[in-house]
């Protein structure tokens with residue numbers, strides 16, 4: 001050991017951070033953070049933020065039985081406590097492969113959708129590469145994309161879907177993105193379901209110009225009753241990577257999802273994964289395998305689709321209730337063009353005289369509720385409020401939703417929220 005000890009004055013968190021953090025470690029969080037609240041939530045607050053399944057929709061009994069079955073079987077438990085392979089445990093991987101209509105070698109279990117995206121971005125993106133992102137989009141992807149220092153090309157997304165004419169113009173003019181990130185079903189935040197003809201056209205563009213469609217289908221399976229959803233981007237294409245998760249149906253705390261990869265990406269993504277955390281928790285994979293009925297297990301609680309069916313019925317009711325209360329309570333009305341599934345409402349406040357940012361502040365600081373301002377989802381970081389709020393309703397029962405709605409109406413109609 002050297003005889004010159006470090007000056008104790010240098011052992012402060014500030015100087016250690018300045019001296020030791022990497023460029024990446026020192027980086028500010030560039031995601032726009034859903035309008036970080038400066039106000040602490042008021043006691044008894046009923047925020048309309050959400051983003052997670054309802055406690056009433058989680059398959060508690062099935063998960064309990066699955067965990068009991070696993071932990072009650074010493075041989076299975078020993079297996080679940082040992083190292084495994086990067087792709088995931090065979091029965092669950094094969095179950096996924098059958099559902100997705102691919103060979104199991106193309107499936108890689110991940111720690112949720114966000115992790116799957118991060119692996120794909122790592123495998124594909126170098127500094128200066130271009131990627132196309134829907135505008136508005138799920139902004140947390142920028143937390144990962146910031147590491148890659150890519151150029152982001154916005155692809156306008158409206159209630160009618162993607163503006164593929166503008167994308168085609170840019171491609172024809174020479175833009176060469178490496179990948180395009182899209183949320184095809186119940187898009188976060190807009191709720192848009194990309195129509196089938198746009199999926200086909202986008203795939204044709206990807207195959208013509210050579211970019212990967214990263215299809216983040218985090219809300220797959222959560223169509224409201226009666227809503228038909230087109231097929232996800234085809235796994236027949238070598239330019240499609242599907243990203244899926246069990247988070248929104250079985251619970252995000254499981255941290256389990258999967259990728260369906262084109263064959264040429266299997267090796268690179270598997271290597272990256274193996275060099276990172278090796279594999280997802282075997283205990284969690286084996287538990288989920290029992291719930292969904294993978295391998296020789298019988299599905300519990302009806303399996304994944306039955307569990308999702310109960311959730312989507314509940315969410316449709318909650319979405320309707322919230323929208324009706326807001327529409328009746330806010331002069332000028334509140335609309336949601338795409339109320340077809342998922343766990344958010346992209347609510348348009350029709351009275352342009354309402355300053356949504358001021359209303360949101362009042363909601364947080366005075367009335368005890370909260371919502372995400374629409375502007376946080378758009379690529380341009382501006383004060384323009386787009387007349388939209390993203391409302392999460394899945395986690396609140398009808399009584400709590402009524403309270404949240406009443407408080408949000410109070411904030412939207414307060415004199416201080418007028419422009």
Ligand SMILES: Cc1ncc(COP(=O)(O)O)c(C=O)c1O
Nearest residue numbers: 112113114138188218245247252
């Ligand atoms: C579009 C989208 N992708 C990915 C995720 C993250 O999913 P996971 O919790 O499985 O990482 C979310 C969660 O809100 C999401 O909305």
